[in-house]
Amino acid sequence: MKIHADSPRTDETALPVVHLRRPRWGDPETPGELPTAAAALVGAEGSEQGEDQQRGVAPDDVVLAEPVIPAAARSALVEALGVHRVTDDHRARIDHTRGYSTPDILALRSGDAGDAPDLVVSPGSHDDVLRILEICAVHHVAVVPFTGGTSVVGGLAPDRTGFAGVVSVDLTRLDGLVEIDEISRTATLQAGLRGVRAEELLRAKGYTLGHFPQSYAGAGIGGYAATRSAGQSSAGYGRFDEIVEGLTLATPRGTVTVGTAPRSAAGPDLRQLFLGSEGAFGIITEVTVRVRPAPEHRVFEGWRFDDFDSGSDALRALAQDGPMPTVLRLSDETETAINLADPDGAGADDDATAQGGCLVVVGYEGHREEVEARRTTTGRVLAQAGGLALGTGPGEAWRTGRFRAPYLRDPLLDAGVLVETLETVTYWSRLTDLKAAVTAALTDTLTEAGTPPLVMCHISHVYPAGASLYFTVVCPQADDPIAQWSAAKIAANDAIRTTGASITHHHAVGRNHRAAYHDEIGELALAALRAVKQTLDPEGVCNPGILL
């Protein structure tokens, strides 16, 4: 939905580095304010209810269990890292508890910090990480890697059953740009480097990573790699797993370094075994990625299509036959309508927006001449597919507002509104069926529960063979909103798997998608991955219960 679009802090080169403090999102200087129009649309009762709920249990008042770490483990960690790098401080434990899914936020607001780590440790080097893993393996303590803490799939909430404690390994001291190879156009980045800071360091040298997920305000390089992140500009710059040239993984058994060459026929591509491993095989400490020259020019524009299917056909034409813009996304009719209903809205031609339909946002970045050439050719494809050019207004509105959506969730939750997202990906030939099945699952489940939802959807990433679908669900909160969402999510997961799609396009598996993931890959492939884990992490201390 449309949010304020006038802040310079929403530009990816001007955002501050934010250390997220639970339960609310982002930079405290950029508070989320609920637009009246949005509140009306979702049937929220106004700001007073919000103010009541906003308080919930304050983070400082949440009751934490006593940390249960074995004394020998703790003293070994202190000896390895120094006393100031090992803490069980209340606020540190809270801020490393779970991630930023709506259930995570609701749980913490309700005073439940049952997944809090016992200790938070701050390594300053790869060798520190190795040492932490050794110590935790010896003492059978579970280890959770932490970069930005923005997981929305329970990736930071390991299963502590049978373990002597849980240690959160906060990598944010590993925040260096190690090296730029300007000839090969690669950069080596430490895992704890925040995306915002990585971009800042690279821009200073004339480059860009081009990786802008919606979690950009908080997320870090290690998290991007461990979860196969995809950014909003992945059409042009590539998904994170596509731009990784090499990585270093610390495991309880030692170090694995992969990425000898850009491409090779030397056996399985081990990069693709460790990307997406979500801390279950060890902790990624360093990543070498491709970088590009920082763009000198950019244009973002909007196009209108009559309906989702014709818009989707247009995106498919671009993905299969080119050219590819830098950003390419299609909102369905509902998402488009909500967006346009905002009085601050699109700034497009009134006649065009009044017709409804579906909004396509197309962005181009690069050298001026190349941008204009690509824009012309892309425009020709879109027009031929039935698109109506809306000019740069809706494109710029989306671009400048794109990182503020997560800020909106907090005031919506305050106002008694449940809002959550989920996403999936499939082949083009199954896309329509997938969208219908997931929409029906969400709508039916929440309607039966007495809280009929608004289900919005967009395509955010396209490939020659298929596309992702990203759903946003908004409805009134029931008495137990965690259970309310859980039922809807289970129904959506079933619809996804029944349609043969993947359980996640870019949110990863974590703990929340584990069962569906196992169904997706099958018993034998799962056994193979467990064998890899058993080899690298014989004690099973690496993020137990996540992924595998």
Next chain:
Amino acid sequence: MKIHADSPRTDETALPVVHLRRPRWGDPETPGELPTAAAALVGAEGSEQGEDQQRGVAPDDVVLAEPVIPAAARSALVEALGVHRVTDDHRARIDHTRGYSTPDILALRSGDAGDAPDLVVSPGSHDDVLRILEICAVHHVAVVPFTGGTSVVGGLAPDRTGFAGVVSVDLTRLDGLVEIDEISRTATLQAGLRGVRAEELLRAKGYTLGHFPQSYAGAGIGGYAATRSAGQSSAGYGRFDEIVEGLTLATPRGTVTVGTAPRSAAGPDLRQLFLGSEGAFGIITEVTVRVRPAPEHRVFEGWRFDDFDSGSDALRALAQDGPMPTVLRLSDETETAINLADPDGAGADDDATAQGGCLVVVGYEGHREEVEARRTTTGRVLAQAGGLALGTGPGEAWRTGRFRAPYLRDPLLDAGVLVETLETVTYWSRLTDLKAAVTAALTDTLTEAGTPPLVMCHISHVYPAGASLYFTVVCPQADDPIAQWSAAKIAANDAIRTTGASITHHHAVGRNHRAAYHDEIGELALAALRAVKQTLDPEGVCNPGILL
């Protein structure tokens, strides 16, 4: 080096499906003839010596060991497949012995078929393959998958130590185009389908696979997948590992199917674990790949650069900033000179070719308008980088002759000339050092042995971050040419690893590169892959000694 370029059989849409019959390459109706100029250049003494050596030991006269397969295994295989699908026929065993490296050819010519399988079996379905694997696991018989048999790295010569026999699983009955999904632009192909036939089937529907390795005359889909094949048009159509959307793997423990969606954040990318697995985890029986519309137009042209480094810089500019042609390769000074020395030669402007330098071949395929646009922009980049346009002559000469190079090796070997190739890949910043190191290693070793070589090199594949180097070595044969080459190859491998490059760009690991591969990935990654093998193939019968 330049070979005859006038046969319609050299076009990828007009080649016959060839079942290679050892030891010579390819279609018997396209005999290799040694151009006089080539013979003179490499110091061969003429055709009479060739005729003597050509005879060697005729395949039918090679003495094979008695097949040692256990009777119970054999009868179980006969029961599963039918008596006509299980054979120890002399010629069948010979034709499934090793692959097409120069040492492989020389060994067979010398009468050594020590790596011959005991049995050749021909499954007609995925379930047949599963059954074969089960039977072989029970009886501890080693299993070699066979599609085209064109390995140049010993991928078809398992280590039989400790096994009760070796069975070659000839997949060529699995030769169907299972399905085309025209919306998603994917095709599902059985593993035994030859590349030539796959292209023929796809062209009939208006599509192309666009995958044309130099082994195209013989190789098959399963081999492409198992070895991460890269074709000559991979700049435009992608490496084989980049166009695979899904695959089915038969293992002794059952079936693994991967590829739920084009891209996903659901854990490690399992496709990339099984691509490049070279039969060590099981047998790939089916692959789903992306296809493209068959090109309506193509242009191949030549460009001249003063030297390898300036040509390499031009290729890097295209790989990093675009546009990418469909084919892009750069021959070094020596390879360019040999090519141009052919009196049938390039057909380019005489003044330009007389200047020496380095030849770049650039090919464009696609829609006419798009081809011309890409050609114009590419030409601008090449000219700006110092390239001199040579017109379509050298491009077309390369295009029409490109599949005939392997035919040339047989008459060269006949003529007492040793000819072999090797390849590697690294990042752009290390490319010059790598080329120098490998060239020196080959030159020094063979010169010290009294057989100074001609070492030619080209870049055949480029990526944003790096490029491949493909070396062709030609010298007089010593008394023991296998030992002669082995010494040179070991020195080259050492140079590759010392420079930090990958031991192979597209030839794979097989048995020949195994030690260097283990050095490349390290002990811990190797242990992880062995754990995968142990899970899927607990008896270790799948292509033992290959890769792992």
